[in-house]
Amino acid sequence: MLMTSFGIDVSMRFGGALRFFAAADVSCADFGATTTLLLPCGAPEKPIVVNHVYCGNARLNARAYCHPLIFAPLPNVVYRNDGKGTFTDVSRESGIGALRGNGLGVVIADYDDDSWPDVFVANDSVPNVLFHRTGPWRYEDAALRAGVAVATDGGARAGMGTDAADYDGDGRLDLVVTNLDFEMFSLFRGLGGRLFTYATPESGIGAATLPFVGFGAVFFDFDNDGFLDLAFANGHMLDNPAQFRAGASHAQRKLLFRNTGSRRFSDVTSRAGPGFALEKVGRGLAAGDIDNDGDLDLLVTNNGQTADLLRNDGPGGHALVVRLIGTQSNRDGIGARLRLTAAGRTQLREVKAGSSYLGQNDLRQHFGLGEGTRAERLEVSWPSGRVDVVQDVPIDHVVTVREGSGLVDRRAFAK
Ligand SMILES: [Ca+2]
Ligand SMILES: [Ca+2]
Ligand SMILES: [Ca+2]
Numbered sequence: 001m002l003m004t005s006f007g008i009d010v011s012m013r014f015g016g017a018l019r020f021f022a023a024a025d026v027s028c029a030d031f032g033a034t035t036t037l038l039l040p041c042g043a044p045e046k047p048i049v050v051n052h053v054y055c056g057n058a059r060l061n062a063r064a065y066c067h068p069l070i071f072a073p074l075p076n077v078v079y080r081n082d083g084k085g086t087f088t089d090v091s092r093e094s095g096i097g098a099l100r101g102n103g104l105g106v107v108i109a110d111y112d113d114d115s116w117p118d119v120f121v122a123n124d125s126v127p128n129v130l131f132h133r134t135g136p137w138r139y140e141d142a143a144l145r146a147g148v149a150v151a152t153d154g155g156a157r158a159g160m161g162t163d164a165a166d167y168d169g170d171g172r173l174d175l176v177v178t179n180l181d182f183e184m185f186s187l188f189r190g191l192g193g194r195l196f197t198y199a200t201p202e203s204g205i206g207a208a209t210l211p212f213v214g215f216g217a218v219f220f221d222f223d224n225d226g227f228l229d230l231a232f233a234n235g236h237m238l239d240n241p242a243q244f245r246a247g248a249s250h251a252q253r254k255l256l257f258r259n260t261g262s263r264r265f266s267d268v269t270s271r272a273g274p275g276f277a278l279e280k281v282g283r284g285l286a287a288g289d290i291d292n293d294g295d296l297d298l299l300v301t302n303n304g305q306t307a308d309l310l311r312n313d314g315p316g317g318h319a320l321v322v323r324l325i326g327t328q329s330n331r332d333g334i335g336a337r338l339r340l341t342a343a344g345r346t347q348l349r350e351v352k353a354g355s356s357y358l359g360q361n362d363l364r365q366h367f368g369l370g371e372g373t374r375a376e377r378l379e380v381s382w383p384s385g386r387v388d389v390v391q392d393v394p395i396d397h398v399v400t401v402r403e404g405s406g407l408v409d410r411r412a413f414a415k
């Protein structure tokens, strides 16, 4: 496990086998033969201390956290797993350390379908970065060219959490980023050809996210209808925001948007139960089926407050949960792509380690099937290049697919 902090980062090794998973602002990916850790914020080369800067409103004698642009940005950091319990810092030679930013969220996904993972970093108040792989251990920033660096007005947003998934079912990955209040959260829809369009206004999440300071973000199909929905964990970074803006509050409620299936979302938070109505200082957000009953639950961490575990008790359709075991690829299948075809539609998933904000979702991949009673075909494309195909996948089960062996286990959902 790697713990990032202001100062020295700490790596801990468990048992005999080195196992790690993404936690605070860290993500890992299979960039080649080994799994790799990436830190969006970077480890300071030397402590950066800003003394005696007055931030806030002196006339009101209201101090506040300084704006991110007051501080010097830091480079991103990437460590190559040497495969023997040690890591090598390859930030400089990979190009990933060349750019400085105010990184808060990171998601690693293959946005251009060339089978190599790329790295999207949500930056606070400076343009986002999209590290596109150009060769073995070589990356360059493609965010501006791809249309994900800034919003349509050309302005950078206060990027916090982020996630990548294909929410409109066109087979291309899309991106979401949470931002500050009065900015709207950013939704970037993949167009193909390494391009995205800023889809916030047309998606229906614009006005609804305007009052919120968003952190955690996750694409997930909460109602098992086969369309990926969106959840956000919110909370102001200032503990005294009302001193600066009337009506602003530190604690905020979460948001749930239902995907209507036509590239639009509707705000269903008011119908999502007491867990969503709870006003807290939300930060981390992760989705997973904690009770193995076939619907996705949510874990929310809050700043200085207890965490919330939101159990999904909604009426949902049929579903399927797929666990991968890599043999030639990394053990958890990180970077693998799954395409499930059911009732004439194909849903895409990519196994990611670390996304949202301070979040690691269930590594198992969940597919909502609605009223469908069959899942005709599951194709798993592994980072090794190998492809496994399973025909007639049992629905309402957790199934395990092993690289090279296909379906090796099936367990019915818990009732
Ligand atoms: Ca790629
Ligand atoms: Ca898409
Ligand atoms: Ca849905």
Ligand SMILES: [Ca+2]
Pocket (backbone or CB within 6 Å): 288, 289, 290, 291, 292, 293, 294, 295, 296, 297, 312
């Ligand atoms: Ca569940």
